Amino acid sequence: MTSSDIILGVLFLFQTAFGALGNSFLLGLYSITFFIDPRLRIIHFLLSNLTLANDLVLLSKGIPxxxxxxxxxxxxxxxGCKLVxxxxxxxxxxxxxxxxxxxxxxxITLSSRSSRWADLKARGLKSIVSICFWCWTLNLVAHYLTLLYIKSPNRTKNITERNDFIYCSLKTDVPLNATLYIFTISFPDVFCVAILIGTSGYMVFVLCRHHQRVKYIHHNTITPTSSPETKATQTILLLVSMFVSFYSLNAILTLYIYLGKVTFWLVHTSAFLAAxxxxCSPFVLIVSDSEILKYSLAFWKRIKLLVK
Incomplete structure (x- = not known):
C-alpha cells in the first residue's frame, strides 16, 4: 500500500464520517421534532427524506x-457487490x-400569492407523502438491472466482458441490454436535472423581480433583512447549484468509465464527486437554517425536563 492509497483512504474516511454525522444529526433532529411538535412543515419532511438518502449514498459508496x-x-x-x-x-x-x-x-411557494398557484400548492401539500413514496418505488424498480450486471471481480473470468470498479465489476457482454441499462438510469436523471434548472431559474427570476420592487424601501437602510421565505429559497438554490455541479461532473466520469476508459484515479475521483x-449539504442546511438551532435548543430543553 503506497502513500497515495493512504491519503485516498483518509480522504474518503473524513468525507464519509463527517457527511454521515451531519446527515444523521439532521435526520434525528427532524424526526424528534416531529414527535415533539407534529406540525412539521412539508419542507422539513422533504429535508428528512433528503438526509436519509444522503446517508445511504455516503455509506454505500464511502465504506467500500x-x-x-x-x-x-x-x-x-x-x-455483496450487487447490494452495494x-x-x-x-x-x-x-x-x-x-x-x-x-x-x-x-x-410554488414563491408563487402562491396568485389563486392558481395557491390551489396547486394546497394539492401538492396533500400529496407530498405519496409523491415521496412513488420516488422510492420508481428508483427501486428503475435500478433493478444493476442486480444483473454488477459482479464480484473474482467471479468475472473474462476481463474483456467487464469494467473494473476496483472492488466490483460491471458485466458488459450484452450491448443491447447495456444500452437499455444506461438509458434507464440516464433518462429520469436528465428529466429531474432539467426540472431543477427550470425551477431554479424561475426562483432567481422571482427573487430578482421582488428585489427590484422593494428596492426603494431598503434604499436608506444600512442592513436590510430578508424574509424567511427568501432565505429558504436562497438555501435551496445553493443546494441545487451544488447538486447539479457535482452530479454533472460525476455523470461525465461515470459515462466515461462505462465506455471502458477505466483507471484507478478515475474511479476514485468519480466516487469522491458522487459523495x-x-x-456537504447537511452543513449548508445547518449554517443557513436558523430554525435548526431553535429546534436543537427546544430538544435539549425537553431532555432536561425529562431528566428532572
Missing part, C-alpha cells in the same frame, strides 16, 4: 471506497428526486 483505498479489493462477494451498487444507485436517484421536489415546492453533495 475506504476499504479499497486501504488495499482490501476483494472483500465483497457477488451478492444497487443501494447506492437507489439512494443517489432518491437524493436527486428529493432535491427536485424541494426546488419545485419552493418555486461531495451528500457530505
Amino acid at each position: 471506497q475506504i476499504m479499497a483505498a486501504f488495499g482490501f479489493n476483494n472483500f465483497l462477494d457477488d451478492i 451498487f444497487y443501494l447506492h444507485r437507489v439512494a443517489r436517484g432518491l437524493s436527486l428526486c428529493t432535491t427536485c421536489l424541494l426546488s419545485t415546492f419552493q418555486a 461531495c453533495f451528500p457530505a
Whole structure:
C-alpha cells in the first residue's frame, strides 16, 4: 500500500464520517421534532427524506471506497457487490428526486400569492407523502438491472466482458441490454436535472423581480433583512447549484468509465464527486437554517425536563 492509497483512504474516511454525522444529526433532529411538535412543515419532511438518502449514498459508496483505498479489493462477494451498487444507485436517484421536489415546492411557494398557484400548492401539500413514496418505488424498480450486471471481480473470468470498479465489476457482454441499462438510469436523471434548472431559474427570476420592487424601501437602510421565505429559497438554490455541479461532473466520469476508459484515479475521483453533495449539504442546511438551532435548543430543553 503506497502513500497515495493512504491519503485516498483518509480522504474518503473524513468525507464519509463527517457527511454521515451531519446527515444523521439532521435526520434525528427532524424526526424528534416531529414527535415533539407534529406540525412539521412539508419542507422539513422533504429535508428528512433528503438526509436519509444522503446517508445511504455516503455509506454505500464511502465504506467500500475506504476499504479499497486501504488495499482490501476483494472483500465483497457477488451478492455483496450487487447490494452495494444497487443501494447506492437507489439512494443517489432518491437524493436527486428529493432535491427536485424541494426546488419545485419552493418555486410554488414563491408563487402562491396568485389563486392558481395557491390551489396547486394546497394539492401538492396533500400529496407530498405519496409523491415521496412513488420516488422510492420508481428508483427501486428503475435500478433493478444493476442486480444483473454488477459482479464480484473474482467471479468475472473474462476481463474483456467487464469494467473494473476496483472492488466490483460491471458485466458488459450484452450491448443491447447495456444500452437499455444506461438509458434507464440516464433518462429520469436528465428529466429531474432539467426540472431543477427550470425551477431554479424561475426562483432567481422571482427573487430578482421582488428585489427590484422593494428596492426603494431598503434604499436608506444600512442592513436590510430578508424574509424567511427568501432565505429558504436562497438555501435551496445553493443546494441545487451544488447538486447539479457535482452530479454533472460525476455523470461525465461515470459515462466515461462505462465506455471502458477505466483507471484507478478515475474511479476514485468519480466516487469522491458522487459523495461531495451528500457530505456537504447537511452543513449548508445547518449554517443557513436558523430554525435548526431553535429546534436543537427546544430538544435539549425537553431532555432536561425529562431528566428532572
